[in-house]
Amino acid sequence: MKAEDFLDAVQTYCTHFPLMLPEQWGWWEPLDRSFDAGNLTDLIPEKGACETVYWQRKRSPKMEGTFDVRWQSKSTQVSSTHAKIGFTSELGKIDQTTLLGYLKTASEYSKADFAFVDVLAEQYRDFAIASGSAPYGERFMFFTHLLRHWLPDVFWGTVFGPPYVRLLGKDRLLSAPAYLVEELGAETIYVQLTENLTDVVEDGNAIQSFRTAFKQHFRDDVFFVPEKAYDRSERGPVGDVFATPVFELIAD
Structure with missing residues (x-):
């Protein structure tokens, strides 16, 4: 780099x-x-x-x-x-507008393939561990290796960069059910499930409903589902279980 x-x-x-x-x-x-x-x-x-x-x-x-x-x-x-x-x-210690301003600016500036902001709520922890988005159950953290196998989920605030806009479809993304769907660039779209980040811990059931509705808007082989999970260490980078994008990584 x-x-x-x-x-x-x-x-x-x-x-x-x-x-x-x-x-x-x-x-x-x-x-x-x-x-x-x-x-x-x-x-x-x-x-x-x-x-x-x-x-x-x-x-x-x-x-x-x-x-x-x-x-x-x-x-x-x-x-x-x-x-x-x-x-x-700490939740509530950063102004939400400032946080989202950074997320969007940094994503555009760096031409991010994927970015998100969320809270690891207790009722979501088991799914986050299974999907690999929070493998140790302490905080969200995942890498290219995981994304080559599946997309763990849609998060409270998610930036879908070019590979995912092509995979999911730009028009399909722009018409997805969510509190906010915003086009940041020609192939970069920001999705926000609800108005406030605190909704994740204050109304977890509603957040899960929003996640489900969003994912059901797309093909059923992109987002992780536990029933289709497999040991990533035993399979190649592009599996035949989940549809994954082709990342065009910029050489140093």
């Missing part, structure tokens, strides 16, 4: 969340380096190649996250995974 692209991604985060900056960071544990938004080049190792940055914030709002670089697949000679940005915060 090019250093300038990596630093641009971090700068985009800092610009949108000036009051929620990381405090400590590191390329590995312990996270004992002080974060300085004025000297982001500190995040690039002396050898010049980007490394994944792990960070945390212990003051309110408490947060933790990563700026993940692509890693080289064991089965190929080139990097074949997505770079990824992810962070977790």
